[in-house]
Amino acid sequence: MTDSPTAAVSPPPRYPVVLFDLDNTLSDFTSAQSEALPGLLAAHGVAEAESYLPTFKRLAEPLWEQIEAGTLTLDTLNGERFRLLVEHTDIDVDPSVLASKYLGWLSTSGRLIPGAIDLLEALHGTVRMGMITNGYAEVQRPRLERFELTHYFESVTVSSEIGHAKPAQAFFDVALRQLGNPDPATVLVVGDSLSSDIAGGANAGCATCWYNPADHPRPENAVGIDHMITDLAELPNLIHGA
The missing domain is CATH 3.40.50.1000 (HAD superfamily/HAD-like)
Structure with missing residues (x-):
């Protein structure tokens, strides 16, 4: 045996x-953001919407650094990045409206x-x-x-x-x-x-x-x-x- x-x-x-x-x-995430932000802006009548993405990223980066440092909360970040975007560009849309819609666009992108x-x-x-x-x-x-x-x-x-x-x-x-x-x-x-x-x-x-x-x-x-x-x-x- x-x-x-x-x-x-x-x-x-x-x-x-x-x-x-x-x-x-x-x-x-890069692909998600590259789809979501231009899509959102175009839906609100912004021409050449994709051209605003570099500025959006540049303005948001220090906010994310503040999130990591614990000096900013996510509740504040979303509204603040769109306030800054409108302030620093020629976009003529209420930033609070953009902020309220952006997360939905982001969740279905990428x-x-x-x-x-x-x-x-x-x-x-x-x-x-x-x-x-x-x-x-x-x-x-x-x-x-x-x-x-x-x-x-x-x-x-x-x-x-x-x-x-x-x-x-x-x-x-x-x-x-x-x-x-x-x-x-x-x-x-x-x-x-x-x-x-x-x-x-x-x-x-x-x-x-x-x-x-x-x-x-x-x-x-x-x-x-x-x-x-x-x-x-x-x-x-x-x-x-x-």
Whole structure:
């Protein structure tokens, strides 16, 4: 009588819990914004609507920095960026009207980063996954549904719902608590932003992976970058320690 073959046992993953950023990590937020803002402006009679996008981004960037610093709230940001846009351009539309409609446009715009679904399929069932995003729930949750991503994640932590934004420790406290408070050392935070995803994850005691598709040089003053990838397809081997 011969021994029956023994099935190979896969080793446990290096990181059994993974927290994913959404915008410009799994979803192409640049494409969403490039569709939503011109669409909104054109619907309100603004000619050459796409030409206002660079100004909108430039004016909004310091506001998002204030969100990360905890000195501005999302309740204020949306109205303020349209107030500034109208103030600094020739757009003749009530900024409060634009602000009230923009989030709806944004929630139905954009596409996924190539390889995002393949990545989540490869990880699904092998590690626990959570979503962590700075933004508006009325934008992010419909986008997760539209992209058919919701079922991959045990938890979804949205800054507008909890009153804290990455990189605040309080944000990561909530995100980890929603997953039953795993040991942060077993958690990998994956995101494109050094200031919110990587710094926040590192400060929370998690391992971090900087998604850097443009292959930018590692900043000299950057802290907390444990791993870096330029393609989402690299992530499963990293997570499983291959």
